[in-house]
Amino acid sequence: MAHEINRDRGISTIPPRILMGPGPSMAHPRVLQAMMQNMIGYLDPDFITVMDDVVSMLKKVFGTTQNTLAISGTGSAGMESGLSSLLEPGDRVIMCVYGFFCERMVDMAERIGAEVIPIRADWGKPFPEELLEKALRTHTDVKMVTAIHGETSTGVSQPLEALSALAKQSETLFMVDTVTTLGGNEVTVDRWEIDYAYSASQKCLGAPPGMAPVAFSDKSLNRIRDRDTKPSSWYLDLNLLSKYWGEERVYHHTAPVSMLLGLREALSIVLDEGLKERYERHKKNARALVQGLQALGLKTVAPEESRLDQITPVWIPEGVDDDLVRGLLLEEDSIEIGKGLGDFAGRVWRIGLMGESSKKEYVLMLLSAMERILPRAGYEVAVGEAVSAASRVYSED
Ligand SMILES: *Cc1c(COP(=O)(O)O)cnc(C)c1O
DSSP: OTTSOBOTTSSOBOOOOEEESSSOOOOOHHHHHHTTSOOOOTTOHHHHHHHHHHHHHHHHHHTOSSEEEEEESOHHHHHHHHHHHHOOTTOEEEEEEOSHHHHHHHHHHHHHTOEEEEEEOOTTSOOOHHHHHHHHHHOOSEEEEEEESEETTTTEEOOOHHHHHHHHHTTOEEEEEOTTTBTTBOOOTTTTTOSEEEOOTTSSSOSOSOEEEEEEOHHHHHHHHTOSSOOSOSTTOHHHHHHHHSTTOOOOSOOOHHHHHHHHHHHHHHHHHOHHHHHHHHHHHHHHHHHHHHHTTOOBSSOGGGBOSSEEEEEOOTTOOHHHHHHHHHHHHOEEEEEOOGGGTTTEEEEEOOGGGOOHHHHHHHHHHHHHHGGGGTOOOOTTHHHHHHHHHHTOO
16 A cells, blocks of 8 residues: 555565656666665765766767766756856846746746746747747847757757857857756757756656756856856855866765766666667657557647657547546556646646656557556547557567
């Protein structure tokens, strides 16, 4: 029973789950093993090696030769570190807003006391670059432009090059959320001229939640060092953090040792697989899933040409009980899928295929479970068709 602590084997246990929501996704067994090692000091030379490994592997994954480190905290800590380190009270920031997490960025920037100019566009479609162009013509002295690469609430993939080019023309910093995309989609910080990108360990990197890898340009670092005021957050001050992660090794806070051991293992698994191969895997599994869902008569929120491979939001059919279906999937098949957020609450399911969760067997298991469960929620389906449609994608080559 869920509320009883199970101490059969001496430790309190939790049931195994197949995680197919918006994160956390499955953690690679090697990552979990790496985290079970003995404790070590955060300035121990052997731990410094771990940190250096994380920095150099993050550079490869983020596509940058500039600066990387991992913040203690989840993806939102990466978001908050960027905003609070790069913006001073009163600074003008233009935020491209097209989903739930974009709104979270707006909320954070307002709390920092920045002058926020949110440019809102429709959820479920890519953000039109003309809106940013117009905003940059209207407002002068803009310090930063923000965008999200993969809006997990809508499942839309946002092209970044045009937005970045506009930010550069106006000589403003460009900050991007790559929480859902890093490790599952191409992210190239240097080529796309991103000044600050942040991600999270638990989505496409195959580690548990708890670390926020970030990449930032030399220009950003100079901007932080030239600030007139100290950043509102001491814990997330990117300048102080970079002094601990850099050569000076100035103590800041106790590094979450086990989490960093896990992240190092996760990054080495990502690079062993190969970035291109990893992106291809995400693409293929997403295609099989979508074919299967379409065979069930379900419709994806994002249009085909801008669909994310890591998360597939689908509209819940008319009259079908959201909680009932998700509850049965969890209870009978141990599969977790995500519910809708914000404007999409109660209207969509979000199916994640991120990192270790992006596997053929999970796609087929979920589709087969849906074929069995949906009719019990009053939605008739032709049993076997979804699984066949997905299988066809896998037998293509
Ligand atoms: C999950 C997510 C976040 C929040 O990350 P946490 O790790 O939950 O703090 C931010 N942005 C996007 C796009 C996400 O998908």
